[in-house]
Amino acid sequence: MSEVQRKGRYGEHGGQYIPEILMNAVLEVEAAYDKYKNDPDFVAELEELQVNYTGRPSILYYAKHMSEDLGGAKIYLKREDLNHTGSHKINNVLGQVLLAKRMGKKRIIAETGAGQHGVAAATAAALLGMECEIFMGKEDTERQALNVYRMELLGAKVHPVTSGTMTLKDAVSETLREWTRRVDDTYYAMGSAVGPHPFPMIVRDFQSIISKEAREQILDAEGKLPSMVLACVGGGSNAIGMFYHFIPDEGVKLVGCEAAGLGIETKEHAATLAKGTPGIFHGMRSYFVQNEYGQIAPVYSISAGLDYPGIGPEHSYLHDTGRATYVPITDEEAVTAFEYLSRTEGIIPAIESAHAVAHAMKVAPTMGRDESIIICISGRGDKDVAAMARYRGYDINE
Amino acid sequence: MNKVQQDSYAIEQAFAKGKAFIGFLTAGDPNLEATARYIKVMADAGADLVEIGIPFSDPVAEGEVIQRASQRALKSGALTDAIFAMVAKVRETVTIPLVFMTYLNPVYVYGAEKFFARCQALNIRGIIVPDMPYEEKGEIEDVAAAAGVTVISLIAPTSEQRIERIASDAKGFVYCVSSLGVTGVRKEITTDIAGLVQTIKKYTDVPVAIGFGIAEPEQAKAMAAVSDGAIVGSAIVKIIEAHGDAADEALGEYVKTMKAAVVSAV
Numbered sequence: 001m002s003e004v005q006r007k008g009r010y011g012e013h014g015g016q017y018i019p020e021i022l023m024n025a026v027l028e029v030e031a032a033y034d035k036y037k038n039d040p041d042f043v044a045e046l047e048e049l050q051v052n053y054t055g056r057p058s059i060l061y062y063a064k065h066m067s068e069d070l071g072g073a074k075i076y077l078k079r080e081d082l083n084h085t086g087s088h089k090i091n092n093v094l095g096q097v098l099l100a101k102r103m104g105k106k107r108i109i110a111e112t113g114a115g116q117h118g119v120a121a122a123t124a125a126a127l128l129g130m131e132c133e134i135f136m137g138k139e140d141t142e143r144q145a146l147n148v149y150r151m152e153l154l155g156a157k158v159h160p161v162t163s164g165t166m167t168l169k170d171a172v173s174e175t176l177r178e179w180t181r182r183v184d185d186t187y188y189a190m191g192s193a194v195g196p197h198p199f200p201m202i203v204r205d206f207q208s209i210i211s212k213e214a215r216e217q218i219l220d221a222e223g224k225l226p227s228m229v230l231a232c233v234g235g236g237s238n239a240i241g242m243f244y245h246f247i248p249d250e251g252v253k254l255v256g257c258e259a260a261g262l263g264i265e266t267k268e269h270a271a272t273l274a275k276g277t278p279g280i281f282h283g284m285r286s287y288f289v290q291n292e293y294g295q296i297a298p299v300y301s302i303s304a305g306l307d308y309p310g311i312g313p314e315h316s317y318l319h320d321t322g323r324a325t326y327v328p329i330t331d332e333e334a335v336t337a338f339e340y341l342s343r344t345e346g347i348i349p350a351i352e353s354a355h356a357v358a359h360a361m362k363v364a365p366t367m368g369r370d371e372s373i374i375i376c377i378s379g380r381g382d383k384d385v386a387a388m389a390r391y392r393g394y395d396i397n398e
Numbered sequence: 399m400n401k402v403q404q405d406s407y408a409i410e411q412a413f414a415k416g417k418a419f420i421g422f423l424t425a426g427d428p429n430l431e432a433t434a435r436y437i438k439v440m441a442d443a444g445a446d447l448v449e450i451g452i453p454f455s456d457p458v459a460e461g462e463v464i465q466r467a468s469q470r471a472l473k474s475g476a477l478t479d480a481i482f483a484m485v486a487k488v489r490e491t492v493t494i495p496l497v498f499m500t501y502l503n504p505v506y507v508y509g510a511e512k513f514f515a516r517c518q519a520l521n522i523r524g525i526i527v528p529d530m531p532y533e534e535k536g537e538i539e540d541v542a543a544a545a546g547v548t549v550i551s552l553i554a555p556t557s558e559q560r561i562e563r564i565a566s567d568a569k570g571f572v573y574c575v576s577s578l579g580v581t582g583v584r585k586e587i588t589t590d591i592a593g594l595v596q597t598i599k600k601y602t603d604v605p606v607a608i609g610f611g612i613a614e615p616e617q618a619k620a621m622a623a624v625s626d627g628a629i630v631g632s633a634i635v636k637i638i639e640a641h642g643d644a645a646d647e648a649l650g651e652y653v654k655t656m657k658a659a660v661v662s663a664v
Contacts, residue, residue, distance in 0.1 A: 015534055017502055019459045020564075021554040021578060023531045163465055164456060173458045180459070181579040183556060280502045280537070281456065283529075293477050294507030295455040 008197025011320055013313035016196040018283045021180045029187070030198040032103045037205065042102065049094050053127065054084045056209065060217035060374070065344045066360075073227060073367035075360055076374045078214045080238065081349060087379030088207060088238045089120035093189055095206035097124040100187035107131040107182070110189045111175040113140055113168035113234065114305035114352065115147025116379055117191030122156035124189075132156040135175045137167040140304045147383060165298045168234070168308045172282055192235025193312035196283030200240075200312050207241025214374055215245045227371040228253040228363070231378065232355040233326060234270070234306035236315045238378035243324060253325070256315060257355040259301030260328030270299035272311040273319050273326040279310075286316045302331040302391065305352040305379075333358040335391055338381060350379030351388065406493045407521040409548060409570040412447035413605040418627030419444060419618070419657040420607055421634050422499060424451040424467040426476020428642050430484040433476075436638065436649055441492045443650045444657035446627070448492075449526060452481055452500035459528035461582030463632040467639065478508050482516045489520055497524030497550065497570075502537065510538045514545035524570050526550045532564045553598055554578075555589045565601035572598055574625065576610045582632045584611030592624040615659035622663035630656060 008014045016026060036042040050056040059079040067075045080088035097108055108125045110132070112118030118134040125132035134151050138160040141148050151158050159178075164170035172195070179188045190199040193207070211229075218226050229246050231239035233256035246252045261269035269275065269289075276287035281296060289297045289309040301307045318324035334351055337358035342348045349357060356375045364373055381388075389396040405411065412418045421440045425433050437448050453468035453476055460468065485496070498517065505513050505527070517525070525547055530537060532551065539549050548570035553561055555578060565572060574595060576587045595606050608621040609629030618628040637652055638645045 016531065017529050017534055018531060019528050019554075020531050020552045020560075021459075021556050021575060023533070023560065024556050024558060163462075164469075169456065173456050176458045177461075177580050183578065277507070280506050280529075282458070288503075290503070290507065292507065293479075294504040295472060296503070 008201065010314045010317035013284065013286050013316040014197055014200060015285050016283060017280050017285070018176070018196045019180060022176070022183065025179065025183045026196055026198070028103065032099060033198055033202055036099060036102055042098065046095055046098055050209070054090050054094065055082065057213040058082055060214055060221065062221065063345050066341065067364070069344055070361060070364040072365040072369065073371040073373045074369070075364055076218060076221070076226070076372060077347065078210060078242065078374055078376045080210060081353070081377045081380035085120045085123050086382065087116040087120065087350065088210060088241060089117040089191060090123065091209055091241065092191065092203050092206040092237060093117070093120040093124040096187070096189040096202065097121070097128050097130060100189065101128055101130065103187065105130070105187040106185040107133065108187055108189050109133050109135070109175050109178055110191055111168065111171035112136045112191060113171065113307055114303065114383065115140070115144040115151070116305060118151050118156070118158070119147055119154070121189050121191070122151040122154035125156065126154045133178070134158045135161050135171045135178065137161050137165070137171050139166040140168065140171070143304050143387065144383060168304065169296065192237040193240045193314060194235040194282060194284060194310060200284065200314055203237050204240045204244060204314060207237050208244035210238065210241040210376060211243060211245035214242065218372065218374060222372050225249050225252050226374050227367060228255060228373045230255050230257060230356040230359055230373060231376040232257045232306060232352045233311060233315060234259065234308045234352065235310070236312040238376050240312060240314055242376040243318070247323060254318065254323065255359060256324055256326040257329045257359045258326055259303055259306035259355060260330045261300040261302070263330055264328045268300040269328065270301040270307050270309065271328040272309065273315070274328045281310060284313045286310055286313045302334065302387070303351045303355070305350070306355065327359055329355040329358045335388060337361055338384070338388055347377065348381035348385065349377050350381050351384040353378045407495055407523055409447065409495050409497065409524050412495045413571065413626050417622040417660045417663055418446040418605070418607060419653070419660045420447045420449060420627055420629040421445045421653060422449040422451060422629065422631035423634055423638060424453055424464065424471050425481045425484065426453060426471030426474045427467040427635065427638055428470055429474045430476055430480055432643050434484050434488050435646060437488050438492055439646050439650045440653050441494045443653035445494065445653055447495045447497065449497050449499045449629070449631070450481070450485065452478060452498055452504055454501040454504055457501060459580055461580040461632060463583070463635050463639070464581050467635045478504060482520065485520045485522065495524070496522050497526060498522055499526040502527050502530050505538060510541040514542050514547050517547045518545040522547065524548045524550050526552070526573060528552065532560065532567070555594060561597055562601050565598045568602050568604050571605040571607050571626070572602065573629065574598060574606050574608045576608050576612065576621065581610055583613040583636070587611050587617065591621065595625045615655055618656050619659040619663045622660040628660050
């Protein structure tokens with residue numbers, strides 16, 4: 001690797017590996033983002049929406065009971081679950097849909113896994129007067145039926161994706177295909193920090209407000225930086241947002257929690273950095289769960305939002321350089337954490353976020369009382385309640 | 399190896415006798431033995447070049463027809479090494495130019511040097527990678543070239559100001575994408591394709607062949623009339639899908655008809 005970084009690269013990762021049909025569209029997004037990201041009117045409009053629509057800044061909550069119960073580091077929760085639409089996804093979507101509007105686009109298309117990004121995209125489109133079409137794996141439309149109706153209620157059209165494994169990866173592929181069909185008036189609002197440049201950068205920038213706020217908030221509360229910052233990782237948008245402003249703070253450990261499903265010793269997992277190898281897919285060079293012939297493997301997690309065989313290129317870079325570490329968390333550990341946070345703090349986290357809570361439960365007791373941990377609660381768990389009940393053997397339908 | 403000179407394998411040979419008919423099929427659909435026969439059938443029926451698709455689990459530029467073929471092929475066990483072995487058998491009797499069409503990941507993960515060394519041994523002289531645009535072709539171009547394999551450039555109706563750069567750098571032939579969207583049969587092609595080809599030809603002397611959406615002889619003739627050849631993929635894969643292991647006759651007839659249509663174009 002040369003010292004001079006190529007455009008859109010994070011070390012060796014990233015790039016723009018997409019069909020020629022889409023190249024001008026992607027270059028157009030890049031140029032528009034460069035033009036508007038520091039434009040005072042654009043920035044002011046986004047900030048106004050963040051405050052008055054999303055409800056930012058989000059709270060940094062001291063989880064007193066959990067901290068006392070675990071004994072050890074003080075635990076803080078960055079409450080992205082309190083955002084309008086119930087997750088961090090709105091941070092990114094408001095930025096991208098505003099950008100799309102500035103670009104003169106009429107229609108937003110997006111993929112979704114658990115449905116959180118789809119709901120956020122449909123919301124932003126409703127607010128800003130854009131058409132919206134969401135692609136969602138058929139299996140996920142069944143796992144998250146309420147979110148499908150929620151998107152429709154918001155005026156979006158939801159397309160169940162029946163190709164491949166019918167989950168998030170196939171939803172991304174199908175949204176890319178749709179973009180090649182109709183590119184002129186259409187903006188692909190990528191939901192995670194994945195895909196071709198400039199999407200990993202744009203999504204990271206719009207999500208970095210999480211760590212910008214959290215860093216100030218923890219300094220106010222504790223007078224010093226945390227020892228550790230935790231976030232769940234699928235594609236990695238809440239994690240990169242939670243990490244970003246702490247990256248220069250070398251004393252702060254950054255830990256991403258991957259979905260280990262039934263265990264990384266089985267084939268039923270989505271732990272890309274634990275089990276993946278370098279590859280090139282969905283527009284980016286990164287790590288992927290795949291076989292020795294470069295065929296992408298089916299992945300599994302109880303969490304539809306983490307059920308992705310790849311990871312954003314910046315995470316792969318943070319992994320390679322050792323600046324961040326990534327740990328696998330099983331379904332069982334995540335469900336236990338889901339229940340634990342509900343009982344101890346009265347906060348029902350998204351099953352995705354529960355993967356990060358689970359790791360805190362392991363490490364907090366080993367740390368000192370003078371240390372602190374911030375966990376990004378990327379979303380609220382209402383959408384998961386029925387599935388968690390079923391996991392525990394209750395016969396409950398949504 | 400037979401008596402035919404090595405040169406018959408060169409991509410330029412596909413365009414040496416006039417307008418070219420280029421056919422695509424997915425290796426391993428429905429199985430590799432059938433693919434080996436079908437390549438020969440296409441060559442015998444007049445195909446000037448055959449694109450052999452190495453299936454990928456997640457082909458983002460393909461429509462449903464080729465997606466399904468890729469799934470069938472992977473299920474049948476068409477892994478990259480098995481495909482090379484199949485092509486080696488094909489090369490005992492088929493001397494027309496052959497190229498691979500696949501996504502970047504199967505090449506990258508296999509190891510580009512190893513991959514193109516195998517291509518060289520099989521006289522595969524070209525590769526088409528639909529998810530590798532001009533900006534990223536450095537990923538494999540030098541390694542491929544060292545093994546005598548040309549990376550074919552794609553140009554789309556949306557390429558606009560990129561055409562000059564891509565075309566002036568193009569080698570082998572230019573794969574001109576007829577219309578927006580993914581691969582698949584289209585009733586009509588509404589792009590000003592003649593204009594697009596003319597623009598490309600301002601910047602390059604290499605042949606320009608048109609693909610995406612061509613299924614009927616009239617379409618093939620019309621496309622060949624404004625370019626140097628027509629590329630047909632999904633329509634061929636549909637015949638294989640319909641006839642499975644017994645597509646030989648239908649495939650041969652179809653390629654003959656399409657080749658005649660291409661040749662009749664002026």
